[in-house]
Amino acid sequence: MRMTSAMALAAALAASMSATTACAQDAAVDSAAPPPVPAPAAAPASGGSARQVFTPADFVRYAPKNAYDMLNQVPGFSIRDNEQLRGLGQATGNVLFNGERPSTKSDDMVTLLSRIPAGNVERIEIVDGASLDIPGLSGQVANIVYRADDFSGQFAWKPEFRAHYAHPLYTRGDISVRGRKGTIEYELGLYNNDSARSSAGGPTIITDGDGNIIERRHDVWRSPYDTPKLSGRLTWDGPADTVGHLGAHYQRIYNPYVEFGRRTRDGAPDEYRTVRENPNSWNYEVNGDYQFGVGPGKLKLIGLRRFSHEPYSQEVITSFSDGSPAVGDRFTQTGDIGETIARGEYQWKMLGGDWELSGEAAFNTLDNVAALYTLDPTGAFVELPFPGGTGGVKEDRYESLLSFGRKITDKLNVQIVAGAERSTITQSGANGLTRSFFRPKGSLSIAWAPAPDFDMSLKIRRRVLQLSFYDFLARAFLNDDNQNGSNTDLRPQQDWSYELEVNKRFGAWGSTKLFFVYRDVEDRVDVIPIGDGEGVGNIAKARAGAIDWTSTINLDPAGIKGMKIEARLLLQKSSLRDPFTGETRQWNGFTDRVVELSLRHDIPGSDWAWGTSANHSHYQPVYRRNQIDTTWEGPVFANIFVENKDVFGLTVRATVANILNARSKRDRTVWTGLRGESPIAFVEKRDRLIGPIFAFSVRGKF
Numbered sequence: 001m002r003m004t005s006a007m008a009l010a011a012a013l014a015a016s017m018s019a020t021t022a023c024a025q026d027a028a029v030d031s032a033a034p035p036p037v038p039a040p041a042a043a044p045a046s047g048g049s050a051r052q053v054f055t056p057a058d059f060v061r062y063a064p065k066n067a068y069d070m071l072n073q074v075p076g077f078s079i080r081d082n083e084q085l086r087g088l089g090q091a092t093g094n095v096l097f098n099g100e101r102p103s104t105k106s107d108d109m110v111t112l113l114s115r116i117p118a119g120n121v122e123r124i125e126i127v128d129g130a131s132l133d134i135p136g137l138s139g140q141v142a143n144i145v146y147r148a149d150d151f152s153g154q155f156a157w158k159p160e161f162r163a164h165y166a167h168p169l170y171t172r173g174d175i176s177v178r179g180r181k182g183t184i185e186y187e188l189g190l191y192n193n194d195s196a197r198s199s200a201g202g203p204t205i206i207t208d209g210d211g212n213i214i215e216r217r218h219d220v221w222r223s224p225y226d227t228p229k230l231s232g233r234l235t236w237d238g239p240a241d242t243v244g245h246l247g248a249h250y251q252r253i254y255n256p257y258v259e260f261g262r263r264t265r266d267g268a269p270d271e272y273r274t275v276r277e278n279p280n281s282w283n284y285e286v287n288g289d290y291q292f293g294v295g296p297g298k299l300k301l302i303g304l305r306r307f308s309h310e311p312y313s314q315e316v317i318t319s320f321s322d323g324s325p326a327v328g329d330r331f332t333q334t335g336d337i338g339e340t341i342a343r344g345e346y347q348w349k350m351l352g353g354d355w356e357l358s359g360e361a362a363f364n365t366l367d368n369v370a371a372l373y374t375l376d377p378t379g380a381f382v383e384l385p386f387p388g389g390t391g392g393v394k395e396d397r398y399e400s401l402l403s404f405g406r407k408i409t410d411k412l413n414v415q416i417v418a419g420a421e422r423s424t425i426t427q428s429g430a431n432g433l434t435r436s437f438f439r440p441k442g443s444l445s446i447a448w449a450p451a452p453d454f455d456m457s458l459k460i461r462r463r464v465l466q467l468s469f470y471d472f473l474a475r476a477f478l479n480d481d482n483q484n485g486s487n488t489d490l491r492p493q494q495d496w497s498y499e500l501e502v503n504k505r506f507g508a509w510g511s512t513k514l515f516f517v518y519r520d521v522e523d524r525v526d527v528i529p530i531g532d533g534e535g536v537g538n539i540a541k542a543r544a545g546a547i548d549w550t551s552t553i554n555l556d557p558a559g560i561k562g563m564k565i566e567a568r569l570l571l572q573k574s575s576l577r578d579p580f581t582g583e584t585r586q587w588n589g590f591t592d593r594v595v596e597l598s599l600r601h602d603i604p605g606s607d608w609a610w611g612t613s614a615n616h617s618h619y620q621p622v623y624r625r626n627q628i629d630t631t632w633e634g635p636v637f638a639n640i641f642v643e644n645k646d647v648f649g650l651t652v653r654a655t656v657a658n659i660l661n662a663r664s665k666r667d668r669t670v671w672t673g674l675r676g677e678s679p680i681a682f683v684e685k686r687d688r689l690i691g692p693i694f695a696f697s698v699r700g701k702f
Helices: 005-017 067-071 109-114
Strands: 052-054 095-097 123-128 142-144 152-157 160-162 173-181 185-190 196-209 212-226 228-239 244-254 256-264 269-277 281-294 295-320 325-350 354-376 382-384 391-409 411-429 433-451 454-464 475-477 483-484 496-504 510-530 531-553 563-577 591-602 609-620 621-623 627-634 638-646 650-656 663-671 680-689 693-701
Touching: 067 109, 067 123, 067 142, 095 109, 152 531, 160 196, 196 663, 212 680, 325 475, 483 531, 510 563, 609 627
Parallel strands: 095 142
Antiparallel strands: 052 123, 123 142, 152 173, 152 693, 160 693, 173 185, 185 228, 196 212, 196 680, 212 256, 228 244, 244 281, 256 269, 269 295, 281 295, 295 325, 325 354, 354 382, 354 391, 391 411, 411 433, 433 454, 454 496, 475 483, 496 510, 510 531, 531 563, 563 591, 591 609, 609 638, 621 627, 627 663, 638 650, 650 693, 663 680
16 A cells, blocks of 8 residues: 655655764765665675665765765764774774774774775665674674776865854865775875864853852863874785774874853952963874774784873962952872784684674873972962872773674574673782783673564663773862862773663655663772762762654655754663662763754755754762752854855855853752751852854865
8 A cells, every 4th residue: 555745755755763873974966866765785795684685876965075975875874983882892883894893992993994085985784783793793784896997186175253252163074095006905194183262251140059149250162173194095905804903193283172161240359360371282092993804804903002102280360359369279290001913813614604702902101290289379380289180090901702693583682792801900009900801701692683675673781981090099170179089999891781672664754763772880980989078989880861853754755855854862861870869860961862853955967965953961960068059051153054055066064053051050059068967068050152163065076
């Protein structure tokens, strides 16, 4: 039975209450072309789940410049980065490159995809991860099949201008080249796509516990952000299964922050307050892998070294209108963070399935020197004792895992991973301590595809998360008058994770996906009591769950050619017992609600496209011993863009963002002692203007 256009549209919209926000994609030469619909394809060799295959012809309407432009238009697919777990470990993202996961920890998937010119992409395969021979994958996975045969290059320039407070941004963009000489494929690029010019300004009202105004503030802050990165990569396609990769990058990060404020109180001189932060840093990474045949299988050797030099300073100075001596504080620290990883993976086929034995050694270090100062009446900073901030942390970790995956039936695949890790954490400095841990690890993944347009996957796994070594040491937060004590007993967070993904495709109409997650957590990392103060530590038990619903709706079948809607609804809930009060609450700063909606229209028979998007997020407060603090921007961010895909061969876009006047807000309640059990010292309510943001982009190739 065939639905009418109106009925089909209603059904599609109902199925779509959510989907990934459209990340402004470049449109196409022939914008009347139909939206991407997968071509029929056989199941992958290692499993029984039917796959979807998209070719460059499916994306003509969007005039993509790179692989990211293409993958972001695949209906219902959401790019997921690798989780920041320990070492390299197993694959946790959902994008492969020529069937392999990248051997890097410093680049996200969007960056890696953006480096591949669209002309190099042969096809994009969407398949269930459990059906592949790469342990750790589950749910929908995209394999980007590409090859560079000739020299090619691409570039983008993306300036931005704000109506209030911020300086113009001229430095955002990238340029890269890619090519092949015989069996060597090369890539070289300079990237600064993450740069920004953040700013806001406006009033803050301070009241006492009874709601009486005790202070008025007006503050303006700005923070220019640039992250230029020079990177290169070589790929060697050897005989048979032999392949090698060598990559490296060097990056500078500039992120100064300055805030100017005026504070007024009845009967007191006006205060003029300046906050300055300087976290400028540099880092590098060198990584490589080499795969070759050995016996009945293939061996892959992986090596990685990365290092980051991270000086930081924060200074807060308050002067007075009556000429009284200024007061102030300064906190400085310099951290050197290093990570060295050696990993081996041996894969072979046996007993009707895919096997892999992996071993990994990872060595992480932090050397940190910190100091705290106060401003004396002469205007000089005098150093104060701060022993807990200086020290070092080192972890040596060894891991071994065995995995087995096979096709059970034509529609069912199973993958099992089992193993363990052993680690030793050594802290030097005040109250230094050495501890060793042994932790079992593993996962079970099941993929079921009962029909070509419907599939499900279930994954159960034991995770061990990475620690921030800075959390072992003391730290001062001068802007809010907070301080963390050092904690030598900090342990990595662990959890049992249960994940269910359900995908349904509606042919030319689009697709929808439901993703369910539940995590049973041990040693949750949070702020806890430490001595007479507080710092980062562990909470024995916690839990969290989420429902993430995304959908893509193509309106071509309804007669609205060239238009599609994407939407997303994320609902999350968390729980733990507060270490200060014993009450049950959600996690610190937890995002409990996200709503995203976007529309894109590629006007048929023209080079023009336009679109709009909006998103809303809601966050839980951050809890400390004597305060509850909620900081957010919103309630709704929205933008609108117009784009031409052929301006002398270039794609040009103009965007106006924050058209609904989202603002920067903060609600903070501070008690004189333990929150809830002592008098309220003050309540802070902030409402700062962000204003409209005007962005422009030019993208092309050579």
